[in-house]
Amino acid sequence: MGFVTLGKTGIKAQKQAFGCLPIQRISKEDAVSLLHRAYDGGMNFFDTARAYSDSEEKVGAAFAGMRDKIYIATKTGATTAEGMWKDLEQSLRMLQTDYIDIYQFHNPAFCPKPGGEDGLYDAALEAKKQGKIRHISITNHRLAVAHEAIDSGLYETLQFPYSYLAGPQEQELVDKCKAAGMGFIAMKGLAGGLIRDGMVAAAFMEQQPTVLPIWGVQHQWELDEFLSCIKEAPAMTAERQAVIDHDRKELSGDFCRGCGYCMPCPMGIEINNCARMSLMLRRAPAAGWLTEEWQEKMKKIETCLHCNKCSSKCPYGLDTPRLLKENYEDYWKVLEASKG
Incomplete structure (x- = not known):
């Protein structure tokens, strides 16, 4: 089985990781069953967030009593130290754990740093000192913030949108993280639903040994597709490369990635x-x-x-x-x- 070592964290995650945003849309019973199936199939890295309604609660219910067998990453969207502590304590309760492996600032508009007026990074350092988080990390959709986070040397992983539709700007982030000994977690590996063939997407990710894709999973058939990649890593065949070439040509230029950071609309437009x-x-x-x-x-x-x-x-x-x-x-x- 293929694993990805996330930079200097020492975390060795199975190449196919589980993105837990979609499980907020299904029942707790179904979510627990899906998460158990993922673990039994070889997955060991699960990414969630305080903002994903009851996702953390479902992850906690699934893995209570087996915390040492998996890695959990979650996120805080707080903009102050007080808010971060509130989010962290709530995450620990929902996840039924006393520590978070990777604690991420969730798409901040700036790069939190020690001594900042927001107090976020200093609070994270204190939480790490207390053993409540093990690695301080960041997610983003902004290239400028992502570059600043890498250049700062303050963060152990970066989570950023990355798929075979990514351009040279995103690839530069992957390469910079590798050079800096920083883990790279790829969100939106299916480009928000624009990529229709998960096996083609997974074959592309296999060509990026330092990238950990977190696949958003809601249905068993979706999960089983990625679990099959654990049994046998998908090769980049001529047919799959042809799909990538076609999609890149069709989806080049200005198109909405569906990230949702433009929301909410004052007129209720989705x-x-x-x-x-x-x-x-x-x-x-x-x-x-x-x-x-x-x-x-x-x-x-x-x-x-x-x-x-x-x-x-x-x-x-x-x-x-x-x-x-x-x-x-x-x-x-x-x-x-x-x-x-």
């Missing part, structure tokens, strides 16, 4: 899906997106205030109102064509 609807219509069965429910959601684009709050928060610098308008127009064309 931006992270509506701004990439054209892609979803063509890369997944269209019928699921042409329902009356989704027609109503797309109609909300008509109420856009053009306040540009979404654009100002987009980590990729996209002109989100323009994308919404273009996807709105395309949606109705596809809908009309489907009726004919």
